[in-house]
Each structure stands twice: as structure tokens, then as C-alpha cells.
């Protein structure tokens with residue numbers, strides 16, 4: 213198992229030139245230390261889940277990667293560069309939770325996506341042909357071309373998420389941070405987002421996805437970072453995303469039930485089931501040792 217205690221030394225990066233966080237500590241102005249000595253590294257061409265309870269520091273970590281909050285200690289390297297330089301090069305794109313945005317501000321969908329191009333434009337922010345093409349391509353990729361002239365405030369939660377994804381695509385960020393992309397979206401939209409993330413992974417991008425939908429994590433995340441004000445464990449999902457580690461990360465706040473009995477099973481598998489959930493979509497572990505459910509043919513990959 214690749215479980216690691218909070219690291220005291222810097223992560224020796226076996227992670228190529230992806231994202232490396234070494235002993236990152238963030239203390240807010242009111243003196244609250246939201247993140248202490250957090251260390252992990254992830255390579256390019258991967259999707260990593262960021263999992264932890266409310267208040268465990270997920271958004272704080274995102275803010276640190278985007279340079280919105282200063283590190284009191286430690287360092288963050290993005291594709292081999294310090295945060296400031298990476299941001300100047302537009303390497304990091306952020307897909308926020310819808311709640312972060314003021315919907316009363318009247319703005320068209322295509323204007324929101326064009327914001328992703330600002331870093332590629334001059335001081336006057338006058339879009340060129342290439343910018344307009346990038347916006348059109350991004351909207352097409354998330355299936356929102358028909359909505360380009362609509363006010364963003366008129367869209368559903370799932371449609372807004374697609375628009376923010378399109379903005380990240382238009383920006384052409386190599387590192388994409390997604391803050392709870394599945395909250396409040398239907399299964400169809402979730403599937404569409406997962407499909408898109410897989411395509412972006414194939415392009416060699418780095419994606420860090422905070423989520424409370426535990427059941428989705430083994431489905432599409434190669435790696436997992438478990439957070440509770442520091443990194444409790446990180447590494448490949450099949451090694452890190454275990455029942456024991458989740459119980460440690462959530463410290464008793466998960467809804468958690470164990471099922472048994474022959475009537476539960478349609479097949480010959482009589483192992484005990486443990487169902488753990490932090491949100492709508494639970495994760496199911498099979499057997500006493502809490503192994504992840506084996507995929508059967510016909511199931512979603």
C-alpha cells in the first residue's frame with residue numbers, strides 16, 4: 213500500500229513534470245492553518261481525485277496552486293515551474309463550483325468562455341480570430357454550442373458546469389483544477405464530463421478533481437489524494453482508495469453501512485458488502501478486507 217504519513221521532507225518527484233506540492237502550509241489572516249505540511253506529486257496525463265471532509269482544505273489547496281493564497285511554508289511546482297511563472301504562462305485552469313459565481317451579472321455564455329482566452333490576448337483584450345475559434349471549439353466539445361448566446365444565469369447547474377469546463381478548454385490549461393464538478397449534475401452530464409476528462413488525460417494534461425462522489429473515484433481517477441488539513445495518503449487509486457484509508461480520512465462522518473446475506477446477491481459472490489458514502493454516489497467495497505468492487509462486463513468503465 214502506498215499510504216504515507218504526513219511527510220516531513222519534500223516529495224522526491226517520481227512524478228515527471230506534473231504537479232508537485234512539497235510541505236505546503238497555508239495560514240489565513242485570522243491565524244487559522246487550513247493546510248499543514250501537505251505533500252504529494254502527480255504526473256502528467258493523469259486524473260487525480262482530491263477527497264476529504266468539508267473544511268479539510270481542498271479549496272485552500274486549489275487556491276494555493278492558483279497563487280490566490282501565499283504559502284507560509286513549502287513550495288508548489290507546476291510542470292516544473294514555480295506557481296507565479298506557471299500562471300503567467302496560463303498553464304493552470306480552474307473550473308469552480310457554481311456557487312462561487314455571481315449569477316446576477318448579465319453575461320453571455322460565449323463571453324464566459326472567452327474569459328479563458330484573456331491570458332492569450334493583449335492589454336486591450338480584443339479577441340482575434342484564433343480566440344473566437346478556440347471559444348467555438350471549446351463550446352462544441354462540451355456540447356454547448358447552441359447555448360452560446362444565452363445568459364449564463366439562465367442555465368441549469370449541469371449546463372453551467374459545462375460552460376466552465378469550456379472556459380478551461382479555451383484557456384488551454386495544461387493543469388486543470390475542478391472543484392466538485394459532479395455536484396448537482398445528472399448521470400448523463402457526469403458521464404459526459406468523465407468522457408471529456410479522459411480525452412484531456414490522453415492529451416497529457418494534469419487534472420485534480422475535488423469530489424464528494426466517492427463512487428466515481430475508482431471509476432475514472434488514476435490517483436487519489438486523501439486530505440484532512442494535511443495529506444493523509446496519496447498514490448494510485450487502487451492502492452490508496454481503501455476502506456481503511458477512507459475511514460481514517462473521514463473520521464466517522466461518513467454514512468457507512470455493511471450488508472450481508474444471500475438475498476443481496478444476484479450472482480454466486482457471497483462476500484460481505486460495505487457501502488460508504490459522502491454524497492449521492494456511494495463506493496462499494498467487497499469482503500472483509502474492503503477491496504473495491506471488481507468490474508463486471510457491461511459496467512461503466
Ligand SMILES: Nc1ncnc2c1ncn2[C@@H]1O[C@H](COP(=O)(O)OP(=O)(O)OP(=O)(O)O)[C@@H](O)[C@H]1O
Nearest residue numbers: 240241242244246265266267268269270271272273
Ligand atoms: N479566507 C479564509 N479565512 C480564514 N479561514 C478560512 C478561509 N477560507 C477557508 N477557511 C477555513 O479553512 C478551512 C479549510 O477550508 P476549505 O474551504 O479549504 O475546505 P474544503 O475542503 O474546500 O471544504 P468544502 O468541502 O466544504 O468545500 C476551513 O476550516 C475554513 O473555515
